[in-house]
Amino acid sequence: MGFLTGLFWLAAVIVGAMAAGWVFRTAVIAVSPHGVAREFRTMPLTAGFGLLMIVIYVLVAVFAPAIAPFSETAIVGREYQAWDNVHLLGTDNLGRDMLSRLIYGARNTVGIAFATTALAFILGSVLGLLAAVVGGWLDQLLSRMVDVLMAIPALIFALLLLTIVGTSVINMILVIAVIDATRVYRLARAVAMNIVVMDYVEAAKLRGEGLWRLITREILPNALAPLVAEFGLRFCFVFLTISALSFLGLGIQPPTADWGSMVRDNATLISFGDITPLLPAGAIALLTVSVNFVVDWQLHRASGLRE
Amino acid sequence: MSHIWIMIAKRLGLGVVTLFVVSLIIFLGTELLPGDFAQEILGQAATPETVAALRERLGLNDPMHIRYINWLTDIARGELGVSLANGQSVSDLIGRRLGNTLLLALYAAAIAVPLSLMLGILAALFRNSFFDRFANASALTSISFPEFFVAYILIFFLAGAGGVFPSISNFRTDPSFDEFLYRAFLPALTLTLVVTAHMMRMTRAAIINLLASPYIEMARLKGMSPMRIIVKHALPNALAPIINVIALNLAYLITGVVVVEVVFVYPGLGQLMVDSVAARDMPVVQGVALVFAAAYVLLNLTADVLATLSNPRLVHRR
């Protein structure tokens, strides 16, 4: 019976998600101008759902203080209070309102992950493009350095560096950004390498164009699609890494509301059959799934493989 | 054939160099540690005399390159130093837990590798069917889940109230084989779920990438069955990327277990590393990181060599 009920709920969730995706897609097509609407018409329902979720997360993160019923850090009740009318999702291990912390968590966790990804991306793609265009010793030097850095598993490297520099939010952002920049560098360099061998780049070089113009006019516009998709993938990866570090108690530090540490703090409830601690974990999962769905659609489109 | 051995020897040499550089990074990491290492061990209450004595005993007054060479020779002899937290030998600490971690990784790999290869091939064979779409969407979903989410969901459904499996895999004494399989089932299942999705997607992609090749069309025009085309014509050419993905995921199984070990209180290396990072127990962190990095480098090396050997263009030259 339990299995069947589970299956029923699973089906209901999938159907509900796809319906939401469909409604969202229809709405987007209706409000956007003709050219843009065309792009969205081929969007699969999964990507529609993903896009909708991303929009919701961003809204929640931006308007967190307005939405949250209680403060992020205030103790407003007993510990581990059950769900009721005042505390919709109960309270946590210190008696703080769970729902409010979930909402503020969107701001903290997503914001920090986004900043980290952006940093990693700027660092990695600038160096990657430079290496591909300039070539020679610069390329050799950077590539060998990245090879070595990538030979150390990411999470272990992060733990090692965090031991050295100490655990704080700024340190974590820097450490993860540097580690992730190596992955971005690899991709940016590979993509740019494929473009550098094109005849139009050769033509531009023979015309006497400078480095800046070569990169911004000839290479970057053609590398943008894979780089944007990579940004999505990297974001998921960084987001999961930060959550994992926070879950391990080495990432975002209390009392800041953060989904990873919220799971850790309230994990004991799970053994008693209470799903509350799964909610922040679910919030993480839902966002990464959504981003992945959108990235998948974009990659599919970029590769020209329709169906 | 000799050229292939030269290639492999070069790759091996590169692996050794990489390990060397990794050890250098790990060593220099300690050097960058703010504050005095000896002070750190003894705490703020220590007198300057005791700190100086410890510095002398640890060889901290020697020049940096001497200390690095000493450290390296110690490692070669299996001496990784002494834990700052409890004074135990780091080699002993690691030795006990390394076996557990490898066993867990092996457990998960034994389920995940055959399963994901099979699913990947089937998804490629029935591409764009309902099965393929469903498998793909589920894989994408499970890749997106944080490991602790998967782990707690499994605990919620399979352990806890009325559950079948234990939610904590903490065994002190040596368990029997059956006991181990039972106790480590949930962590192994968590790892399996996480890596299977990735391997399946990559296997499918590697095969599908090749299906547009002229030689696949040729095989179809020779009247070969779809199954034979996938297995005989596409798979041998997709081996290199598939081997790499398997290696990557095996490496992940060994190094990425950290979170899973913490959730299930599994006595492995990851658990040890997390505890030591929190306590800033540098010798232990160094040792564990070195072991993890070595395993990672070794796996990637093996994958590279196997991928090279699977390519007839490299094995049989003109």
Added chain:
Amino acid sequence: MTETNKDVLLSMKGLRIEGRADEEWTEIVKGIDLTLHKGEVLGLIGESGAGKSTIGLAAMGFARDGCRITGGEITFDGIDLRAASERERRGLRGKRIAYVAQSAAASFNPAHKLIDQYAEAPVRHHVMSRSEAEHDAVDLYRRMQLPNPEEIGFRYPHQVSGGQLQRAMTAMAMSCRPDLIIFDEPTTALDVTTQIEVLAAIRDIVEQFDTAAIYITHDLAVVAQMADRIKVLLRGEEVEEADTRIMLDAPTQDYTKSLWAVRSFTRPTQPPVEKGVTPVVSVRNVTAAYGVIDVLTNISFDIHARRTVAVVGESGSGKSTTARVITGLLPPRRGEILFNGEALPPDYRRRTREQLRQAQMIYQMADTALNPKLRIRDLIGRPAQMYLGLQGKALEDRIKDLLSLIELEPGEYIDRVPSELSGGQKQRIGIARALAAEPQFIICDEVTSALDQLVAEGILKLLDRLQGEFDLAYMFITHDLATVRAIADEVVVMKEGLVIEAGPKLEVFQPPHDPYTELLLSSVPEMDPDWLTHLLEERDAGRAGADVEPAGH
């Protein structure tokens, strides 16, 4: 509805096939009828987009991914291929109907030895056992005149040269002694001197086993050698069909006539260059290398204003490397490049902007030569802006002038991106970009080889006209001797990094030849159906370059 004529092997009636592009289905084969008798060879000819390959595959009851057969009948030896189950069709493919693809190098599976791929069809279709198949392969390899027929099967595809692979693929198609073979452009990817061997071998074996064949190609002279009958296609529709000799002598349709007439363009002979005039470009004793391997050895030739020098050679001859040396992408190991008598810096990065402006380049693949993200305005405006300092209105006017020069309507094309142009139009933009710099010298690297004949003809005429208008010196890199005949004033024949022969076109093309030039010239197929037979007789008699090693061996 069965055919009354017992000799008919394959018949198609009202065949319609659709292809999908951008989520929309469009018809690419529009009601084709086709009849093929036993032992007969039918040539399908047409330009790209004619639907010839699609029709060839439909003869096997096969449609590529993204294509679907939507109407008509396909009957093979009394079997309705559209009604048959996929399993039945699979039973025919490889066994009774076989296929030879354009690129053997890509169509052999790189992971298996030739013999394993040969034996696959006979063993899987239960025609013969593995050991019988291996034995049989040696016999067929010998008939296909492959060297070392006993052991060549035990090699991997990458260990065998292109011409040999193509013959091995024909042998593989023959393995089950099919009733019908589809040849889909089997020699298009080969050099001319290699092409002869493959054509001769294919013709032989088809005759020996009395196999029916559909021979698909865009090359009229080739199809004239191979086919009994020719069917001309245009955008999925039949233009006309007739016996080969009738078709060649007296085509009835305008389109066919225009195809036949393509090869008639020649530019008038120019007076010889006066002594003492400084050439625009002078290549002096150039030796160049990639790494340690010399790819050019002591190359010298001159290019004068208003003259076209054609550099001819097969793949690997070093003709494109010569262009890289002249442009400064590959500084030579020895020797120098003179421009109007003055030595250019060997590396393009050290040349002045003025020096760069004077030498422009047009590429073979217009697709990769134009930045897909830029508009035509920016593509051809940039050199004018950069070298000549044009801005605003002056620049706009110049871009429009250039578009008019290359015969494209300025108002319509100026804001398009390359993907909104046809292949020929893209190549014209490439020409406009070169002209925008107002150079004295242009390198044309195989500029017409990716284009259909009629389009290529238009490009050649345009280049010819522009040369007269702007006193340009051209270096024309090509492997196609028909193009050389059409536009060259002087010819440089290259082989394996050496200049074999150089001089005015008439001199080079008149006997006595250097033996390699002889081989090259005699290997260019002619529209005469007896040409191949005669050539083979000549070569048997030891003439027409019989004892020269073809390039790439």
